[in-house]
Structures are given as structure tokens and as C-alpha cells.
Amino acid sequence: MTDDPVPGGLDATDVDEVTAALLTASRLLVAISARSLAAVDDAVTPPQFRLLVGLSTLGPAKLVALADLLGVNPSTAMRMVDRLAAAGLVTRRASPQSRREVRVELAAAGRAVVDEVTARRRADIAAVVARMPAGRRRALVDALRTFTEAGGEPPAAAVLPLGWT
Amino acid sequence: MTDDPVPGGLDATDVDEVTAALLTASRLLVAISARSLAAVDDAVTPPQFRLLVGLSTLGPAKLVALADLLGVNPSTAMRMVDRLAAAGLVTRRASPQSRREVRVELAAAGRAVVDEVTARRRADIAAVVARMPAGRRRALVDALRTFTEAGGEPPAAAVLPLGWT
DNA sequence: TCCTTAATATTGCATACTGCAAGAGTTAGC
């Protein structure tokens, strides 16, 4: 499959070039994300930030919902909530619906962290986009969409938080 | 390009669209990488795989060089090498150059892991690229290069291993 | 209604990753 010049086929150069280009772009995004997270005073670890972002999109949630969203074991989410609650970034209350559920919610300080990191990332990405020739921006969006559609990845609902690093 | 009154200026739509498109593409890459790593029998953790990839590009290396490459503390690299050596994936010998240095090297089993994961990732990415219209592939590469050049990120030297997840 | 089953949170146990600090051995430079 690697090298057949049939219509619809592809040669190795295509794969290598696309892979390298995507890899480099991803690294740039990751670097921006890491920098913006490290810039926050109250040291929040990447997994903790992911949890905060999850809460900000999910709203008040029970523990298993949060664990499912993050793709971790409930016990892991449990301890992370422990630490974040101790730090005052989230609150944990008994759910009014069911007495076996817990209602985890973003505290004001937690929301502030998400907002601050998000704003910084947005500004950093905007700075890069601003350095791109304006005429190339649409081409980039279109090309990326073609790629992700080919991969069957659902479009990113997340607008800005980039809560994956 | 669509609506850009000021040369070099940009509006919020540009940033949001480019960000969302890149984010989705990155997630696809990350998903492919995670899948290919999880498919390996001998469970290797993502950081361990990064170390193996680092060794495969660096060749035999001393500990601090490895730690620098991975961006971790030497003590972290130390323990990771401990575990990988115990698992037979790397070897650790006294350096012939200097008696204070240690020579860490990929063992055959370690190289096999890198090769296997790499091959799987390459095949998965190739499958996605194959589903893209052939005419759009160059546009994707060009657009991504424009973006990364604007971000000042050096091009990815790594061809395939994707040792970042 | 009562009983069984499922859901939910929680804790115990084990492992991995991470950094900081200190120490011991080794090399380099002066």
C-alpha cells in the first residue's frame, strides 16, 4: 500500500510529508499550551488543568461523568478532585438528585485559572496566525478539515481551552 | 483573506477557526499514537516509549544527554533507565570514554518495540492520508508549513516515531 | 414489599513519573 501510483493511491513521500508537517504543527501547539500553563502562578499540573477544563465544559458533574470525560479511572478522578478541592479550585457537595452521587463544581478560583490560561493561549495562537499571510489562513483550515474528515475524527467542540496537554 | 481589511491584521474568526482545525487534527494524531502504543504487548508507558525513541535517534548516550533530550531531571531519566534495563529494553554499561559516564543503549527488544509501534503509526497515518483526495495533500503540507514557519518552530526532524505522547 | 442487581463513591495497594537536594566518584582547568 505504501507505493502504488494508482489514482487514489499514495506513495511514501505523501505520508512522510504529511506526517512531518502535522507533527511539527502539533509540537508548536503543544509548546504554546505548555508555556501558557506554566505561566500560571498557582502551579496546576496538566492533568489538573484538563479536569478544570472538563468541568468548565460539562458544568457541575458527578464523579463518574468526569472520569469518563477524562478517560481515567474513577479512583484517579477521585483523588484529583480531592487535591483540587483542597486547593480551593473546585467544590464537592452532595448531589440533590441522588444521595449516592457527588456534585463537583468549578470554584471561582478554578474558573479564573481556566480563563487565564485560555486567554494566554488564545493570544499566543493569534500572534502566530497574525504572522501568517492572511490569504493562507483559509487554505490551512480547509486542508486540515480534509485531513480530519479522512480520519473520521469529530470536529473539536472546544473552542479555545486546548485542554489536552 | 475573506474579510481582512487591514494587511496583516486578523479577526477573531481566523484565530478560532485555525485553532479549532489544528486542535482537531492534533487530537487525531494523538489518538493514532496512543492506539499504536497501547497495541504493544509488553506494556510500555508513553514516557518510556519517548525514551526509547530518544535512544534510537541519539544512539548510545550518557544519562544527562538523554535527560536533556527528554527535558526531564537526570534523576527521572535514571529511574526510567533502571526500569527499562530491568525489562531488557535497554542496556547500561560503563562508558569507555570516561569512568563517570554511563553508556545507555537500545537493546534488541527495545528496538523491536520502537519499530513495531512506528510501523503501526505509519500504517495508520497512511490509511488516513490515503482517504484524502490526492490533490489536497500538497495543500495540507504547504498550509501547515506556513503556519509553523509563522510560529518559528523548527521542522520536525523525526520522520515517523512520533515520540511525544 | 422484598430481594437482587446495578450504580456510585470511596479507600487500600501497587506502580510510574517528576523534581529537588545531597552525596560520591571522576575529570578538567588553572
Next chain:
DNA sequence: GCTAACTCTTGCAGTATGCAATATTAAGGA
């Protein structure tokens, strides 16, 4: 030769992670 820097190593602490077991609570069926 002495001092400084380099290198590896270990101790300590905190975080992340999963599996297994347990207690409590809700749901559903006989």
C-alpha cells in the same frame, strides 16, 4: 596539585494511574 565542574546515584516528597474491594444508595423484578 587543588579547585571547580561534571556525572551518576539515592533519599524524599508529591502527583497520576489502575485494579480490587467495600459501603451506600437507587432501580427493577418477583
